[in-house]
Amino acid sequence: MNVNANTLNEDEFFYGHKACAGCGGSLAVRIALKVLGKRAVAVLPAGCMSAVGFNFPQLCFANNAIISTFAGTASMLTGIEAGLRAKGITDFVAVGFAGDGGTADIGIQALSGAIDRDDNILYICYDNEAYMNTGVQKSSLTPFGAKTTTTPAGGNVRGNLRPKKNMFEIVAAHGIKYAATASIGYLPDYMKKVQHASEIKGTKYIHVIAPCPTGWGIAPDESVEIAKEAVDCGLWILAEYENGIFSVNTKPKNLSALRTHIKKQGRFKHLTDEDIDHIESLRDSKWENGGQ
Amino acid sequence: MKPYLRSIKAKWTLQDYPDNTTYEAGYLISKNAGWRSIRPVIDTKKCSGCLQCYLHCPDGVISKRDGAVAIDYDFCKGCGICKRICKLKAIEMEAESK
Ligand SMILES: Cc1ncc(C[n+]2csc(CCOP(=O)(O)OP(=O)(O)O)c2C)c(N)n1
Ligand code: SF4
Ligand code: SF4
Ligand code: SF4
Ligand SMILES: [Mg+2]
Numbered sequence: 440m441n442v443n444a445n446t447l448n449e450d451e452f453f454y455g456h457k458a459c460a461g462c463g464g465s466l467a468v469r470i471a472l473k474v475l476g477k478r479a480v481a482v483l484p485a486g487c488m489s490a491v492g493f494n495f496p497q498l499c500f501a502n503n504a505i506i507s508t509f510a511g512t513a514s515m516l517t518g519i520e521a522g523l524r525a526k527g528i529t530d531f532v533a534v535g536f537a538g539d540g541g542t543a544d545i546g547i548q549a550l551s552g553a554i555d556r557d558d559n560i561l562y563i564c565y566d567n568e569a570y571m572n573t574g575v576q577k578s579s580l581t582p583f584g585a586k587t588t589t590t591p592a593g594g595n596v597r598g599n600l601r602p603k604k605n606m607f608e609i610v611a612a613h614g615i616k617y618a619a620t621a622s623i624g625y626l627p628d629y630m631k632k633v634q635h636a637s638e639i640k641g642t643k644y645i646h647v648i649a650p651c652p653t654g655w656g657i658a659p660d661e662s663v664e665i666a667k668e669a670v671d672c673g674l675w676i677l678a679e680y681e682n683g684i685f686s687v688n689t690k691p692k693n694l695s696a697l698r699t700h701i702k703k704q705g706r707f708k709h710l711t712d713e714d715i716d717h718i719e720s721l722r723d724s725k726w727e728n729g730g731q
Numbered sequence: 732m733k734p735y736l737r738s739i740k741a742k743w744t745l746q747d748y749p750d751n752t753t754y755e756a757g758y759l760i761s762k763n764a765g766w767r768s769i770r771p772v773i774d775t776k777k778c779s780g781c782l783q784c785y786l787h788c789p790d791g792v793i794s795k796r797d798g799a800v801a802i803d804y805d806f807c808k809g810c811g812i813c814k815r816i817c818k819l820k821a822i823e824m825e826a827e828s829k
Contacts, residue, residue, distance in 0.1 A: 444783065444785060444786040449794060451734070452733075452734075453791065454806065455759040455762075455806055456790070457763070460809060461808075461810035462789050463789070465789045466787065469789065469790075469791050470786075495754065496758055496760055497758070497759055498754060498757065498758045499734050501732050501733055501756055502756065626787065659809075660810055660812050661815075663787050663812055
């Protein structure tokens with residue numbers, strides 16, 4: 440089925456939450472749940488989306504949803520899927536929404552195990568490129584040059600020294616059934632991938648870039664546009680991995696827009712022209728490898 | 732199906748609290764309207780009902796209505812994403828009067 444704004448069900452499953460105005464992560468969660476519908480059973484580890492969604496008695500999910508330990512998104516999904524199956528229930532989707540820290544750092548072991556067992560779960564990483572809920576600390580998905588509270592910008596060191604870990608390829612290297620990258624700046628593509636993933640039996644992983652106005656130093660109305668620009672200037676690659684084959688979904692429209700895209704974000708404000716050249720070279724070597 | 736506002740109890744007694752870690756889904760007791768300093772206002776005459784604002788609102792407060800769209804101001808945070816996404820300039824942000 441082709442999902443779009445017209446075919447989407449009018450139900451709202453993530454409503455009244457306390458995310459900052461313009462939060463990209465909350466849009467990623469909201470849209471995925473609209474695609475999956477009321478039979479989605481959601482797992483949210485420690486992180487912004489659980490913090491803004493569950494403030495008892497303000498409970499902002501309309502579907503079944505639960506907080507897991509920070510490291511345990513995938514293992515709780517495994518348990519939920521097995522438990523419901525044991526009760527003879529079949530018409531549900533066990534879906535996790537974990538941040539970049541919860542996925543690429545502390546939760547990677549549970550995720551790796553679930554993929555290895557090919558558990559029938561959908562794992563969505565909403566990537567805001569730092570530990571936002573605890574006040575913007577660096578994760579292994581924070582990109583080179585970004586200023587965080589643990590990678591400050593000073594005279595000697597200008598923000599994060601390490602490149603962004605490639606979670607999509609790490610997940611694909613497990614031989615997972617389906618993996619994809621997405622962006623909240625390209626919602627139709629994201630919705631299509633969520634829908635497709637929900638129809639596959641086995642482990643599915645979607646990595647959606649979801650700007651955080653608070654941590655990125657952008658205005659609340661800019662998060663969707665920044666997420667779109669990241670794709671257009673080739674920094675974030677929309678791709679899929681299925682049946683052992685990688686495919687790149689879009690070619691960058693405007694490679695030269697990288698500089699202005701970077702300069703718009705407060706977290707990169709301190710970078711020199713040479714630093715941005717380095718970001719450009721990281722991007723270019725990626726595309727030279729066929730987007731992988 | 733959507734989380735909705737319940738009447739706020741003046742005082743919670745021990746019996747009101749769940750005796751395990753589960754509770755009713757979609758249970759809201761507070762609005763988000765107070766977060767806003769600007770509010771989106773839709774010119775329904777300019778609106779074509781393309782639903783792009785509805786799709787992109789992080790708070791899901793825009794709904795389809797009579798070929799156009801309507802905003803639930805109880806939960807709109809005034810982020811301005813809807814205004815920016817609207818190609819027809821049918822949404823303006825106006826200062827919130829005190
Ligand atoms: C075991 C454990 N360590 C640390 C924390 C504190 N903690 C809560 S949320 C969070 C940051 C989460 O970052 P991320 O996964 O990127 O999600 P985000 O908040 O950015 O959405 C941390 C460190 C915790 N809850 N549990
Ligand atoms: S800090 Fe960032 S990720 Fe967390 S709720 Fe605010 S905008 Fe969203
Ligand atoms: S984006 Fe503009 S034209 Fe489209 S539905 Fe919203 S207000 Fe109407
Ligand atoms: S201002 Fe933000 S929260 Fe309010 S309707 Fe527009 S997109 Fe939604
Ligand atoms: Mg994060």
